[in-house]
Amino acid sequence: MRLIQFEDSTGLRLVGVVEGDSIQIVNGASSTRTLALAAIANGHNLQQEVQSVGTVLSAESYTQLLETRRVLPPLDHEDPAHCLISGTGLTHLGSASTRDKMHQKKADNQAALTDTARMFQWGIDGGRPAAGAVGVQPEWFYKGDGSIVVRPNQAFQSPDFAEDAGEEPELTGLYVIGHDGTPYRLGFALGNEFSDHVMERRNYLYLAHSKLRNCAYGPELRVGDLPRHLAGTSRIWRDGNVLWEKEFLSGEDNMCHSLENLEYHHFKYTQFLRPGDVHVHFFGTATLSVADNVKTQPGDRFEVSMNEFGKPLCNTLEIAASAFNIGEIRSL
Template sequence: MRLVQFDAADGARFVGVVDGATIRRIAGARTTRELALAAIADGVSLVAKVEALGTDGTLDYEQLIAEGRILPPLDHDDPAHCLIAGTGLTHLASAAARSQMHQKLKDEAETLTDSMKMFKWGLEGGKPTDGKPGVQSEWFYKGDGAIVVRPFAPYPVPAFADDEGEEPEVVGLYVIGPDSRAYRLGYAIGNEATDHVMEKKNYLYLSHSKLRHCSYGPELYVGPLPRHLVGTARIRRGSEVIWEKPFPTGEDNMCHSLDNLEYHHFKYDQFLRPGDVHVQFFGTSVASFADGIRTQEGDVFEIEIPEFGKPLVNAITRVAPRFEIGAVVAL
């Protein structure tokens, strides 16, 4: 089952089930979050709750897209209660590159960078099998719900940014129940857009480089994540595709298990506040920046994973600064 959220011209919100080119509107469902909390209250799965409610109308999917009415598949009415975070150094490369990586790890154990050390730890302890937590991955805070751009809408890139590069990823979507437990609703395509030029200046700038708008969706994939997925990321500049690359994901292509990544996020009590929404980017295996691509205003990112339905599409637009040096007001 795949779900979407959408709105109407008067601000009313709805949740629907994807059925080919049609969206079947779920009866009485205003938001995915409320739908999930109702399922938790009833002690049933999200799929069972949707089936129990049934549908009360159909809409044309392409028309909703054309009218800009598709919303992120999970959000919160108060953006401050939607936390966006991510993990890095979680994915393996191709088989040939992986073999070279292992040899490098073996030959240069004493001269590894901090990033390579963390990747090595993931290879060795990111998928525990004894029921205990494995090694922590890299983790970063990206923002709250205010930095989420709806699918098919452009990213606002701040004037101070050095770059705006895509990071095609799988995203885990969660709601915290009244019992302070994390409930996974499913997964979506994500673009964890990052300022790679800033990050490259010094790895300690990583936290700054991540404070950018992002997007995920358009669909919520309900069910277990397939162990092996291959998506495609591309950048369009006008009528030309200037970069395109497949990206493998799923646990077979990762050095951390999802259970391990989820544990090291939700082990913190402050992330278990009832009613909150969490969006967790699980890391990427490719990026156009690594291939020498520098994006510019008007470029369009397209990320697709066939199993997840329609692609995630966002353009880039530069925005004027909202804050200037010396603008803090003393009271």
């Protein structure tokens, strides 16, 4: 089952089950989060909860909703401060070589390359422990709260101080924290983590800065377990033509960490177990256009696709004027 959140022609929020180009509206559900919390309270999984409340056919097609930009991220929170966006890096086979390629001409950055290779090897050696055991912790980063998320087909707003505006095609895990503090995984979605790789290239300690950008995920939430091998395509379109295209791989067969290990090392922190909160976690990638010396520009269109996740995730690129200037802090 694949779920979307969308707005009808009056702006009313709805949850729908995708069936080809048709949408079955889930009765009484204004958000995926409240649907999930109801499922938890009723002892159901998401599919059982949808079956329990029933659905009705929407008069609008899925294509129409996407074209009019009324499809929302498939999971969010009405208070963006209660939606945490995070991620892990160096999790996929090949991701260390991609990272090194980004840095390879920086003669003064050998320490970063050494640390990258070392952390990746830790993942190879200890990122997939036996069931029930705790493995090595991955690289982890904070990206922002729900205010940084843009919906499918909307534009990323790259700040005017950014040195790069590059895609990162990934899978995301979507979670709700139950009223007893237990994390519940609703499923997975395509994601574009979108970062400033030129800033990161200067020194790996700038990674935290480079991640504080917009992101997108969806348009569909795939409910249930993740296939072990997944192959998708990442594209950049410019002026109606494909500027760059490459396959990206995911699923545990293509990762040096198990999903269970990545999830444990996020949710082991008690501040991430606040009841009712939403978590969106990017699992990493080994495929970046910047590693092939691609320089994006305003008007470019990113497309992340994978057959198992339905419609592709598409976003364009715009440059946003800074909302804050040096010297504007005032004393009280």
